[in-house]
Structures are given as C-alpha cells and as structure tokens.
Amino acid sequence: MTAPDLRGLSHLGFSVHDVPAAVRFWTEVFGFRAVVEEPGFAFLIWVDVGLAIGLGDHGGTVTAGFDERRVGLDHVALAVPDVPGLDAWARRLAEHGVPHSGVVASDAGSHLNLRAPDSFPVELFVLDPAAAPGFGIPDPARAVARTHAGAS
Numbered sequence: 490m491t492a493p494d495l496r497g498l499s500h501l502g503f504s505v506h507d508v509p510a511a512v513r514f515w516t517e518v519f520g521f522r523a524v525v526e527e528p529g530f531a532f533l534i535w536v537d538v539g540l541a542i543g544l545g546d547h548g549g550t551v552t553a554g555f556d557e558r559r560v561g562l563d564h565v566a567l568a569v570p571d572v573p574g575l576d577a578w579a580r581r582l583a584e585h586g587v588p589h590s591g592v593v594a595s596d597a598g599s600h601l602n603l604r605a606p607d608s609f610p611v612e613l614f615v616l617d618p619a620a621a622p623g624f625g626i627p628d629p630a631r632a633v634a635r636t637h638a639g640a641s
Contacts, residue, residue, distance in 0.1 A: 500540070500543055501543070502542075503609060505544050505545070505546060505551060505606060505609075506551045506554070506606075506607050507606060508528075508530065508544050508545070510606045511531070511607070512526060514605050514606050515533050515605070516533065518587055521533035521534060521542060529545060529546045529547075529548060530545045530546075531543070531544045531545075532544075555607050555610070564602075565609075565611050565612070566612040566613075567613055567614070568616070569613045570615070572592065572615055574615070575599055575600075575601050576592060578613050579601055582601075582603060588603065588604070589603040590602040596617075597617060597620045598615045599614070599615045600612050
C-alpha cells in the first residue's frame with residue numbers, strides 16, 4: 490500500500506518565550522507578514538515562498554531558550570537559490586544586526602547559519618547540484634518543498 494498524498498510543508502510551529510520579539514525578527518529580517526497577532530500567539534506567512542510560521546508561548550509557559558541537543562527539532566533549513574543569494578542574505582542579516590556564520594561551503598552545498606530569538610537555529614542553504622543525486626534527488630531544482638506543490 491502506498492502512502493496517501495502529501496503536498497509539502499504547510500507551516501512550521503515554534504514555541505517561543507517572547508512572541509512580539511519573534512514576530513519582529515521573522516517579519517523585519519526575513520520578510521514574513523503577520524496575519525494573526527494576539528496575546529501569546531502569532532501566525533506569519535510568506536506567500537511567495539509558500540511557507541507559514543506559527544509562534545506561540547503556550548500560555549506563558551515557555552521558559553527557556555532552544556536547545557538542539559535535546560530530542561526533537563535540531564534546526565530549520567530554508568532553501569536559497571544560489572550562493573549569490575546567500576551573500577545577499579549575509580548582507581541583510583548584517584544590516585539588521587543579526588550575527589551569523591558567513592557563507593560556508595560543504596560537500597552538500599553552501600550554508601549560512603544564524604540564531605532567531607530564543608536561540609533558535611536557522612540555516613540558509615543552497616544544495617550543490619553535484620551532491621543532489623547522493624541524497625536521492627535527481628533534479629536539484631526539485632529539492633525545495635514548494636516546487637512539489639504543483640508536481641504530479
């Protein structure tokens with residue numbers, strides 16, 4: 490029996506200590522648009538990317554920063570089309586005073602790492618087309634979740 494159909498990511502849900510600070514970060518630095526903002530919760534969307542983020546403080550019970558060394562999510566990687574795009578992100582992050590790793594090449598591609606509020610790790614990533622087949626991806630352009638939405 491085959492698995493039922495999936496169309497990619499719907500949204501990411503982040504537990505945060507300070508919802509307004511997280512909203513400012515994701516809207517001002519990354520360009521998401523807040524469509525819902527209420528005490529303890531916000532929902533952001535970037536329509537052109539096809540991605541949404543829910544931010545919640547679980548009734549004020551979120552008390553510590555993120556720790557990728559615990560069971561669960563390690564980081565979020567957002568796809569960037571090319572290395573010049575990563576360079577542009579490095580400049581934008583610097584303009585907003587966001588510390589980052591700079592662009593770093595690896596066997597799989599190039600990445601730029603940063604921390605969102607509550608020390609949440611975010612990676613901006615460009616897949617090296619030569620590495621894509623090693624990950625079972627015959628067409629590197631299809632490695633971005635959104636590109637699958639219209640595929641049949």
